[in-house]
Amino acid sequence: MTNHLITNARLVDPEAGTVTEGALWLKDGQIAERFDTPLPEVSADLVPAEARLDAGGKYLAPGIVDIGVQVCEPGERHKESYGSAGEAAAAGGVTTIVTRPDTNPTIDSPEVLEFIRRRANEAAPVNVLPMAALTKGRAGGEMTEFGFLLDAGAVAFSDGLRVVRDNKVLNRAMTYARSLGALVVAHPQDPALSAGASATSGKFASLRGLPAVSPMAERMGLDRDLALVEMTGVRYHADQITTARALPALERAKGNGFDVTAGTSIHHLTLNELDVSDYRTFFKVTPPLRSEDDRQAVIEAVRSGLIDVICTMHTPQDEESKRLPFEEAASGAVGLETLLPVAMRLYHADALDLPTLFRAMSLNPARRLGLDCGRLTKGAPADLVLFDPDKPLVLDRFKLRSKSKNTPFDSARLQGKVLATYVGGTQVYAA
Amino acid sequence: MRFDQRHLLGIEPLRPDEITTLLDLSERYVALNRQQQKRSTVLAGLTQINMFFENSTRTQASFELAGKRLGADVMNMSMQASSIKKGETLIDTAMTLNAMHPDLLVVRHPHSGAVDLLAQKVNCAVLNAGDGRHEHPTQALLDALTIRRAKGRIHRLNIAICGDIAHSRVARSNLLLLHKMENRIRLIGPPTLMPAGIDAFGAEVYEDMKEGLQDVDVVMMLRLQKERMDGGFIPSEREYYHRYGLDAEKLSHAKPDAIVMHPGPMNRGVEIDGTLADDINRSVIQDQVEMGVAVRMAAMDLLARNLRAHPKELMV
Numbered sequence: 001m002t003n004h005l006i007t008n009a010r011l012v013d014p015e016a017g018t019v020t021e022g023a024l025w026l027k028d029g030q031i032a033e034r035f036d037t038p039l040p041e042v043s044a045d046l047v048p049a050e051a052r053l054d055a056g057g058k059y060l061a062p063g064i065v066d067i068g069v070q071v072c073e074p075g076e077r078h079k080e081s082y083g084s085a086g087e088a089a090a091a092g093g094v095t096t097i098v099t100r101p102d103t104n105p106t107i108d109s110p111e112v113l114e115f116i117r118r119r120a121n122e123a124a125p126v127n128v129l130p131m132a133a134l135t136k137g138r139a140g141g142e143m144t145e146f147g148f149l150l151d152a153g154a155v156a157f158s159d160g161l162r163v164v165r166d167n168k169v170l171n172r173a174m175t176y177a178r179s180l181g182a183l184v185v186a187h188p189q190d191p192a193l194s195a196g197a198s199a200t201s202g203k204f205a206s207l208r209g210l211p212a213v214s215p216m217a218e219r220m221g222l223d224r225d226l227a228l229v230e231m232t233g234v235r236y237h238a239d240q241i242t243t244a245r246a247l248p249a250l251e252r253a254k255g256n257g258f259d260v261t262a263g264t265s266i267h268h269l270t271l272n273e274l275d276v277s278d279y280r281t282f283f284k285v286t287p288p289l290r291s292e293d294d295r296q297a298v299i300e301a302v303r304s305g306l307i308d309v310i311c312t313m314h315t316p317q318d319e320e321s322k323r324l325p326f327e328e329a330a331s332g333a334v335g336l337e338t339l340l341p342v343a344m345r346l347y348h349a350d351a352l353d354l355p356t357l358f359r360a361m362s363l364n365p366a367r368r369l370g371l372d373c374g375r376l377t378k379g380a381p382a383d384l385v386l387f388d389p390d391k392p393l394v395l396d397r398f399k400l401r402s403k404s405k406n407t408p409f410d411s412a413r414l415q416g417k418v419l420a421t422y423v424g425g426t427q428v429y430a431a
Numbered sequence: 432m433r434f435d436q437r438h439l440l441g442i443e444p445l446r447p448d449e450i451t452t453l454l455d456l457s458e459r460y461v462a463l464n465r466q467q468q469k470r471s472t473v474l475a476g477l478t479q480i481n482m483f484f485e486n487s488t489r490t491q492a493s494f495e496l497a498g499k500r501l502g503a504d505v506m507n508m509s510m511q512a513s514s515i516k517k518g519e520t521l522i523d524t525a526m527t528l529n530a531m532h533p534d535l536l537v538v539r540h541p542h543s544g545a546v547d548l549l550a551q552k553v554n555c556a557v558l559n560a561g562d563g564r565h566e567h568p569t570q571a572l573l574d575a576l577t578i579r580r581a582k583g584r585i586h587r588l589n590i591a592i593c594g595d596i597a598h599s600r601v602a603r604s605n606l607l608l609l610h611k612m613e614n615r616i617r618l619i620g621p622p623t624l625m626p627a628g629i630d631a632f633g634a635e636v637y638e639d640m641k642e643g644l645q646d647v648d649v650v651m652m653l654r655l656q657k658e659r660m661d662g663g664f665i666p667s668e669r670e671y672y673h674r675y676g677l678d679a680e681k682l683s684h685a686k687p688d689a690i691v692m693h694p695g696p697m698n699r700g701v702e703i704d705g706t707l708a709d710d711i712n713r714s715v716i717q718d719q720v721e722m723g724v725a726v727r728m729a730a731m732d733l734l735a736r737n738l739r740a741h742p743k744e745l746m747v
Contacts, residue, residue, distance in 0.1 A: 066626065168703040194432065201626075201627035201628065202627055203628035203629075203631040204628075204633075205626075205627070205628070205634075205651060206603075206626035206627060206628050206629055206632075207443075207603070208543055208544065208565060209543035209544075209562070209563050209564035209565030209566070209600060209603060210543055210544075210564075210565075212627065214627070247536070278547055279543070279544030279547055279548060320520065323520065323522050323548075324520065324521065324524075324548075325521065325542035325543070325544050325545035325548055325563075326521075326542070326543065327542045327544075327563070328542060362499045
């Protein structure tokens with residue numbers, strides 16, 4: 001049975017929106033008590049001296065819940081396994097990873113899902129919750145067995161970065177999902193407009209001669225999805241909203257009372273299209289990096305709560321698939337281990353404060369998935385991250401725990417370091 | 432006279448004075464090429480490899496001739512038929528070639544940025560002979576030389592670039608060069624063939640030929656690729672010729688002494704009227720081909736000088 005007393009900490013409480021001095025007692029996997037004084041008096045009978053940790057005034061926050069992580073099992077274990085993804089998550093303060101079904105084979109049957117859950121629980125030190133495919137083979141034709149998949153532990157349904165083109169198929173899948181109360185996670189993007197694009201259209205893409213997509217394609221995809229949400233009443237989450245133009249549609253849908261939430265990726269919050277510079281393929285992500293104006297608008301939407309969730313869209317790619325001309329190179333970046341330090345850029349830039357960041361990284365994604373974590377209240381699961389937002393570091397991509405090292409933050413100067421991570425009261429990482 | 436480049440990957444990294452240096456040296460090679468004895472020994476002992484991942488007759492021939500006239504050992508590799516088809520990556524190909532110690536590598540590739548990528552992996556001088564829709568620097572330089580010889584200067588001119596701007600690396604390189612040299616640039620073409628955000632480059636954009644050609648000194652026509660002609664980007668070949676094909680009538684809106692240019696190969700009767708293309712009073716298309724050899728000689732000469740001046744950097 002776990003038993004820890006973390007004293008002298010600054011508690012980042014996304015529910016209350018506060019950072020206060022305090023202490024937490026973790027027992028039997030839960031937060032057994034929260035103290036509003038940094039050095040509470042707890043008898044040695046309850047917590048022996050060796051189970052006490054003085055946090056030295058560092059920050060303690062609810063562990064991060066990352067929706068949309070790609071673990072390349074089954075199919076491409078050389079890129080990322082549950083073991084390596086789990087270690088990376090633990091080192092990044094991510095206590096729950098919600099995995100994408102875009103593996104080979106696709107996670108679209110209860111049998112594959114059960115295999116995945118078994119593998120994940122053996123190998124990963126953090127919580128792993130799988131999403132299942134929305135359509136069989138992610139082919140956009142027939143819906144998967146939502147009922148069986150829910151019973152087998154699917155927390156949401158998604159075709160990953162693939163868009164269901166056929167409105168009738170999506171309409172039926174959403175209608176059926178609604179009847180089961182299932183959450184549909186979609187990638188809002190017009191598939192025809194964005195076909196073949198590797199950059200956002202504009203001066204930079206034109207100068208570099210890259211095939212580009214208008215930011216309008218995201219709004220068109222979202223508009224289409226939201227119309228179907230209105231028809232079906234399904235619970236809907238947009239994986240990444242990255243452009244200013246898509247925000248009014250999101251705001252309208254929320255204002256009209258539809259069960260809609262949206263995420264955005266840490267990369268779109270901290271990088272823009274110019275970072276691609278001289279065809280640096282580690283900066284090629286889906287959707288492509290946007291203009292600085294869009295980045296600012298999306299930060300503001302996270303601040304206001306219009307965008308609910310910050311995720312990594314962790315997408316491991318091996319060296320071979322990135323060492324190619326930009327158009328041919330694979331898309332995606334790893335992010336589990338860098339999410340927190342990179343998010344601290346937004347904190348140090350006074351763009352987002354710590355409670356807001358953890359609202360978007362921990363509280364909101366947990367709520368959306370009906371999880372009890374993401375909070376610092378008594379009785380909540382003891383999934384926690386202890387970190388120092390000021391500690392400087394220079395990132396060395398070869399030291400990442402992910403099997404794939406495709407981070408856009410190689411050699412970046414970051415400020416913010418995870419000191420310890422707890423999952424269910426057990427320490428799974430210590431710096 | 433300064434030229435501080437290790438590679439010629441594009442016009443973007445060049446300074447105006449480097450462009451002038453290169454054009455001035457090209458003039459000397461124009462003179463050399465017109466003599467019966469055309470041989471020089473500037474590149475003697477150096478190995479030049481032409482690596483073309485995309486079909487080319489004219490550019491490849493021009494680079495080959497340029498190298499041979501300067502005394503380099505020239506090897507042509509047609510990469511469409513080679514190891515790339517066997518699954519070798521661009522970087523592996525580059526490393527393999529690098530092990531053969533070439534001094535000058537001339538590369539054309541169908542993807543934007545591929546030549547930049549390759550240049551990072553080899554320790555010889557790399558010349559971009561066209562990458563995707565990104566840049567084609569020697570074409571822009573030969574165009575500049577042609578204009579300078581015809582107009583007596585390469586600044587403060589009104590220059591129109593017409594046609595498929597969106598898919599054209601020639602247009603991009605020309606736009607960058609002419610902008611650096613302080614010319615007034617107009618881009619003319621149907622909106623479907625105009626790249627996004629192009630007005631931010633400091634060019635004026637026109638959809639109407641007659642309006643756009645008003646009082647220009649230079650008319651640069653671009654080739655329209657066959658695969659873009661039918662329905663995808665423009666309704667048809669004949670409608671394109673009617674609205675955007677250069678003929679005597681449309682040209683009459685330009686200055687009376689305006690010159691007509693085309694990077695070749697031409698689609699007569701699509702983007703340009705055949706008779707106009709052959710009109711020696713207006714068309715400088717043949718001059719462009721001649722200048723091409725001279726400019727490539729000058730570019731390789733300058734890069735070879737830098738190679739010889741800084742051999743230590745090559746050891747990395």
